[in-house]
Structures are given as structure tokens and as C-alpha cells.
Amino acid sequence: MKSIGGYLELELNEGVEYHQGALRLNTGRNAFEYILRAKKYKKVYIPYYTCDVILQPINRLGIEYEYYSINEAFEPIFNYTKIHKSEAFLYTNYFGLKDRFVSDFSKKCRNPIIDNSQAFFSRPIAGVDTFYSPRKFFGLPDGAYLYTNKFLKERLEQDCSYNRCEHLLRRIDKGPEDAYKIFVKKDQFLSGLSVKAMSSLTQKLLESIDYVDVAEKRRSNFKLLHERLGKRNKLKIEFKKDIVPLSYPYYPGENNLREQLIKNRIYTAQYWPNVIRLSNPNRLEHAYALNIVHLPISQMCVSADMKRIVNLIYRFDTHYE
Numbered sequence: 001m002k003s004i005g006g007y008l009e010l011e012l013n014e015g016v017e018y019h020q021g022a023l024r025l026n027t028g029r030n031a032f033e034y035i036l037r038a039k040k041y042k043k044v045y046i047p048y049y050t051c052d053v054i055l056q057p058i059n060r061l062g063i064e065y066e067y068y069s070i071n072e073a074f075e076p077i078f079n080y081t082k083i084h085k086s087e088a089f090l091y092t093n094y095f096g097l098k099d100r101f102v103s104d105f106s107k108k109c110r111n112p113i114i115d116n117s118q119a120f121f122s123r124p125i126a127g128v129d130t131f132y133s134p135r136k137f138f139g140l141p142d143g144a145y146l147y148t149n150k151f152l153k154e155r156l157e158q159d160c161s162y163n164r165c166e167h168l169l170r171r172i173d174k175g176p177e178d179a180y181k182i183f184v185k186k187d188q189f190l191s192g193l194s195v196k197a198m199s200s201l202t203q204k205l206l207e208s209i210d211y212v213d214v215a216e217k218r219r220s221n222f223k224l225l226h227e228r229l230g231k232r233n234k235l236k237i238e239f240k241k242d243i244v245p246l247s248y249p250y251y252p253g254e255n256n257l258r259e260q261l262i263k264n265r266i267y268t269a270q271y272w273p274n275v276i277r278l279s280n281p282n283r284l285e286h287a288y289a290l291n292i293v294h295l296p297i298s299q300m301c302v303s304a305d306m307k308r309i310v311n312l313i314y315r316f317d318t319h320y321e
Contacts, residue, residue: 024198028133033057121244
């Protein structure tokens with residue numbers, strides 16, 4: 001029975017989710033676990049260049065895994081014919097820029113799993129297990145989407161998210177620096193969550209987003225940076241009009257650019273520190289994790305912010321010739 005009256009609640013826009021046909025879960029890593037459990041895979045191939053949280057469901061289920069390398073275009077160096085029926089191959093749609101490759105790759109790889117955590121707006125391919133982590137793109141406490149054709153028989157308990165929102169609310173009042181430690185703490189807390197259905201709060205927040213506006217702003221910000229920095233960037237980026245990137249990955253001439261930007265309150269994510277710790281310094285993945293600077297292009301940024309970033313890079317990236 002619906003409650004009526006009482007104190008007022010948060011007023012959010014009544015819209016629709018972008019991924020309306022997906023299974024709603026509580027975290028991306030749990031969406032990955034859902035696939036592994038439902039398909040009963042015995043082994044999974046995973047990239048060196050990925051977040052180590054992907055190992056949590058693998059280790060929890062006791063599944064064998066093997067790393068593979070990528071080339072300069074962020075594509076696997078791998079013989080797909082070695083994949084057996086009981087094995088799966090995980091590929092990350094890096095920074096939301098690899099849609100075309102994902103489409104081709106899925107046709108020739110056995111049992112592909114697409115990690116679209118960094119590619120929220122990329123549509124799934126029919127029959128291909130695909131999962132998303134929307135909090136990479138929006139201010140959310142948790143949440144994940146999963147497309148699969150194999151479902152667990154058990155009924156999932158619904159998660160609750162109200163106690164994971166302090167960093168989101170505190171940032172509005174106190175700024176990102178003040179709330180960052182809380183964000184880290186909340187992020188670490190997600191590691192211990194079991195597979196559950198998405199919370200009502202997270203779903204309501206996702207229903208309130210103007211996805212057309214978000215996509216347009218991200219594309220516009222990415223385009224501006226690419227026009228100004230593309231010739232300086234060591235990465236060969238092919239920007240397509242229909243993609244919506246996570247960030248602008250910039251490979252600079254010197255590796256202390258990130259620190260210089262942070263001093264000027266330009267905060268850039270680092271994907272992924274675990275690769276630096278665990279991989280051989282001579283590996284391409286090590287160089288990418290250490291040196292690629294992920295410039296922010298979120299929907300909260302405007303063109304003036306992008307121009308400020310460009311001006312700072314022109315100032316500090318002195319190795320460019």
C-alpha cells in the first residue's frame with residue numbers, strides 16, 4: 001500500500017532509464033560474478049590492463065584465470081581459437097572508445113564478455129554478455145546493468161543505498177576535496193557486497209537523468225580537447241560522433257603532468273594503479289597505467305573548463321615538439 005502524506009521527500013525528475021531492458025544489479029563486479037555463476041565458466045581470460053576488483057568475483061568463485069596483453073590500440077594480442085567451451089574472454093571497452101572493435105571482436109571470439117563500465121552509452125550486442133557500471137558516468141552510490149541470456153534461478157535480495165550517499169551530498173556543500181576521503185571509503189565498502197538487485201534509490205536517480213543532454217555535453221567536451229590536443233597526444237584516437245567517452249585519455253610528453261593538474265584543481269582518474277604495482281615496467285600496460293592522463297569531460301564541465309585544461313597542458317607539457 002502506497003504511503004500518503006508525512007514529511008517531504010527528494011524531488012527527482014520522472015524519466016526513464018537508458019538501459020531499460022537490462023537486469024538491474026548493485027555493482028559492476030557483481031554483474032560480472034552473475035555471468036560467471038549463471039554460465040558456470042571454469043576459466044576466464046582477463047586483460048592485464050584492467051582494475052583488480054575484477055578478480056574479486058573470480059577468486060570468490062574459485063575460477064581459474066589467465067591474463068592477456070593488449071596492443072597500442074587497446075586490442076587483445078591473443079589467439080581466440082584456444083578458448084574452450086567452458087571458458088570466457090573478458091574485454092574492456094576502454095574509455096568508451098572501442099565500440100567498432102567490440103562489434104568485430106564479438107563475432108570471432110568464443111564466449112565474449114564485454115565490460116562496458118567505461119562505456120555507459122554503448123549499446124549491447126545481441127547475445128553477448130555485457131555489463132555496465134553507471135556510477136562511472138553519474139553521481140550515484142552504486143548500481144549496475146547486465147545484459148545476458150542466462151539467469152540465476154535464485155531470487156535476488158534488493159540492495160539499499162541511502163547510507164552510501166554522504167560523499168555525493170557533502171560535495172555539494174563542502175567541495176570535492178572535503179568529500180574525497182568519504183568517497184574512497186564508500187568505494188572500498190562496495191567490495192564486500194554480495195550480488196543483489198539494484199536499490200530503489202539508485203534506480204530512481206537513474207530515471208531522473210537527461211541522457212540526451214549528458215551525451216551531447218560529453219561529446220562536445222571531448223571534441224574540444226581532441227581538437228586542441230590531438231596532435232600532442234601519443235595515443236591515436238579516432239573520435240566517432242556516435243560514441244560517448246568516459247574521459248579524454250591523453251598520453252603526454254612527460255609523466256608529472258597529472259601532479260601539475262591536481263595542483264591546479266584539475267582532478268584526473270588513474271586507470272589503474274594496480275597495473276603499475278604488479279606488471280613488468282617494460283610492459284605497454286605499465287606505461288599506459290603510469291602515464292596516460294584521463295582528462296575530465298563530464299557533463300558537469302563547460303567549454304571554459306576544457307579551455308582551462310588545454311591552457312595548463314600547453315604550459316606544463318613542455319616535452320612536446
